[in-house]
Amino acid sequence: MASTSPVAAAGAVATAELAGRIPAARRRDMSGAIAHAILLVSVAVLAFPLYYAFVISTQSLDEVTTLPPKLVPSTHLIPNYADAWARAKMGRLLLNSAIVALAVAIGKIAISLLSAFAIVYFNFRGKQLVFWTIFITLMLPVPVRIVSTYQVVSVLGWVDTYWGLIVPLLASATGTFLFRQFFQTIPDSLAEAAQLDGAGPLRFFWSFLLPLSKANIAALFVILFVYGWNDYLWPLIVTNTPEMRTAVIGIDSLIPRTSQLPEWNVAMAAAMMVLLPPVVVIVAMQRWFVKGLIETEK
Amino acid sequence: MKRTVFPNRWLPYALVAPQLAVTIAFFFWPALDSLRLSLYRASPFGDRLIFIGLGNFQRLLSDPAYFWSAATSFLFSALVTVLGLAVALLLASLANAKIRGLAVYRTLLLWPYGIAPAIAGVIWLFVFHPSFGVLPYLLSFVTAYQFNWFLKGWVALVLIVVAAIWKQFGYNLAFYLAGLQAIPGSVLEAASVDGAGPIRRFFAITFPLLSPVTFFLVTLNMTFSFFDTFGLVHAVTQGGPGEATSILVFRAWKDGFEGLQLGYSAAQSVILMLLVVALTAVQFRFTEKKVTY
Numbered sequence: 001m002a003s004t005s006p007v008a009a010a011g012a013v014a015t016a017e018l019a020g021r022i023p024a025a026r027r028r029d030m031s032g033a034i035a036h037a038i039l040l041v042s043v044a045v046l047a048f049p050l051y052y053a054f055v056i057s058t059q060s061l062d063e064v065t066t067l068p069p070k071l072v073p074s075t076h077l078i079p080n081y082a083d084a085w086a087r088a089k090m091g092r093l094l095l096n097s098a099i100v101a102l103a104v105a106i107g108k109i110a111i112s113l114l115s116a117f118a119i120v121y122f123n124f125r126g127k128q129l130v131f132w133t134i135f136i137t138l139m140l141p142v143p144v145r146i147v148s149t150y151q152v153v154s155v156l157g158w159v160d161t162y163w164g165l166i167v168p169l170l171a172s173a174t175g176t177f178l179f180r181q182f183f184q185t186i187p188d189s190l191a192e193a194a195q196l197d198g199a200g201p202l203r204f205f206w207s208f209l210l211p212l213s214k215a216n217i218a219a220l221f222v223i224l225f226v227y228g229w230n231d232y233l234w235p236l237i238v239t240n241t242p243e244m245r246t247a248v249i250g251i252d253s254l255i256p257r258t259s260q261l262p263e264w265n266v267a268m269a270a271a272m273m274v275l276l277p278p279v280v281v282i283v284a285m286q287r288w289f290v291k292g293l294i295e296t297e298k
Numbered sequence: 299m300k301r302t303v304f305p306n307r308w309l310p311y312a313l314v315a316p317q318l319a320v321t322i323a324f325f326f327w328p329a330l331d332s333l334r335l336s337l338y339r340a341s342p343f344g345d346r347l348i349f350i351g352l353g354n355f356q357r358l359l360s361d362p363a364y365f366w367s368a369a370t371s372f373l374f375s376a377l378v379t380v381l382g383l384a385v386a387l388l389l390a391s392l393a394n395a396k397i398r399g400l401a402v403y404r405t406l407l408l409w410p411y412g413i414a415p416a417i418a419g420v421i422w423l424f425v426f427h428p429s430f431g432v433l434p435y436l437l438s439f440v441t442a443y444q445f446n447w448f449l450k451g452w453v454a455l456v457l458i459v460v461a462a463i464w465k466q467f468g469y470n471l472a473f474y475l476a477g478l479q480a481i482p483g484s485v486l487e488a489a490s491v492d493g494a495g496p497i498r499r500f501f502a503i504t505f506p507l508l509s510p511v512t513f514f515l516v517t518l519n520m521t522f523s524f525f526d527t528f529g530l531v532h533a534v535t536q537g538g539p540g541e542a543t544s545i546l547v548f549r550a551w552k553d554g555f556e557g558l559q560l561g562y563s564a565a566q567s568v569i570l571m572l573l574v575v576a577l578t579a580v581q582f583r584f585t586e587k588k589v590t591y
Contacts, residue, residue: 115318122304133322134314134321146567147332230414262429280412
């Protein structure tokens with residue numbers, strides 16, 4: 001879907017030339033220039049708020065509060081970031097976010113791989129029931145059952161723990177669904193060959209299925225990491241000490257409210273630190289991110 | 299269906315066990331428990347539950363504030379989805395040309411997806427800030443109207459709509475662009491030779507051929523604006539001013555965890571569940587009938 005077809009492109013050029021009107025090359029130049037202009041403006045408009053936030057995070061309090069707003073970086077970058085780091089205990093917050101995001105991503109990939117393997121490669125009593133039990137979760141996201149989920153976590157004694165932050169987010173079938181779809185496209189002959197060679201199911205899973213699933217694992221990883229890092233509602237509910245907060249909710253205390261000193265420079269420094277990791281993951285793993293977006297939302 | 303299966307009696311159960319355990323503990327149990335809780339209310343001291351039948355639902359449906367929340371949610375979701383997609387489609391159509399550097403543009407468009415809604419909200423909060431923000435400053439040259447979202451509900455709504463669209467816009471555009479590039483140019487050229495103008499070509503050919511992309515993006519944007527924007531509302535407006543940005547998920551959280559009205563909040567969860575089930579049903583019908591893949 002994301003790739004352009006060279007055949008179609010060649011076809012378009014050929015038809016245009018056959019039509020024999022405006023020379024195709026010149027028309028392409030024009031539309032190409034328009035396209036570049038539109039895309040450049042879009043990219044700039046999208047980037048502006050981030051640039052603005054960055055600029056604010058480098059200014060002193062005086063610069064932040066003077067009009068007209070200054071739109072060039074200033075010299076207070078280091079003190080602002082140090083201030084945000086110390087006041088919000090950013091080290092701990094970022095560590096918590098990293099633990100939650102990685103555990104959600106890896107945990108969900110692991111349990112999804114195993115259950116998809118069972119569903120595709122085994123016949124067992126109650127398989128249909130298991131299948132529907134798992135897949136019905138595709139329908140209801142976490143926010144529609146918050147109170148009761150909290151009560152379960154509280155009965156387990158998991159309030160304000162990493163377990164409580166992580167495990168409830170694993171209860172969704174997107175990963176299982178993705179791997180099931182993928183396993184079904186793998187030819188039967190592969191499993192047959194493995195069986196003839198005397199490989200047991202776990203050997204087959206480890207030596208054949210897992211290496212073949214690399215791209216899907218990477219795709220799911222990006223989506224889940226971003227989800228785990230950015231989730232707001234659940235950590236807000238399940239944590240109640242500053243030490244267990246994740247970064248997206250932990251920096252709330254730095255956002256100046258009306259009656260407070262308008263230290264937006266410090267707030268923006270904190271915001272920049274929190275938004276950087278998931279953005280870096282998306283940019284670095286872009287190919288898999290696009291694949292993941294398409295596969296998980298289908 | 300695979301024909302090759304591994305003969306093993308207990309292994310498949312062991313393999314699905316983790317997922318089943320998590321699903322039952324954190325999906326089925328809470329979902330059923332929400333149904334049960336929605337029929338109770340907490341006693342004045344919060345120490346026990348009193349059965350009140352459909353009392354919570356009656357109270358919800360006769361509460362104008364709840365209707366206001368529902369209306370706000372739908373308006374918010376519609377604005378984010380329709381505006382976001384319309385602008386993205388317009389720009390993508392204008393920018394649809396075989397050009398160099400599309401991969402670079404894609405990277406530069408996709409990164410905002412990684413920003414948490416709450417963080418996006420905080421950044422836009424400052425852009426909109428009545429005293430120091432760049433936007434009210436620029437607007438002050440045009441009009442004396444005070445765009446103070448601390449006081450004016452509609453400005454606060456615009457603020458969260460803009461922040462939400464900003465976060466989604468890049469990939470809306472990237473996906474439309476990819477969809478457009480996949481439409482064979484020969485089809486459009488043929489229509490052009492037949493005398494169809496650009497607008498006619500767009501509505502007769504391009505738009506229908508893009509329906510899978512549109513459908514995918516509508517689902518994504520609606521789910522996002524309904525459920526994932528809780529952080530945006532919580533971090534930025536706290537549902538206010540007044541009740542202006544109190545979307546359904548925010549209200550359910552507030553009544554449950556700040557107001558400690560568990561039954562009342564559970565009833566709201568049940569209504570949200572029904573809503574999601576209805577939307578999914580519509581989605582399935584739509585996938586089967588209307589969309590050409």
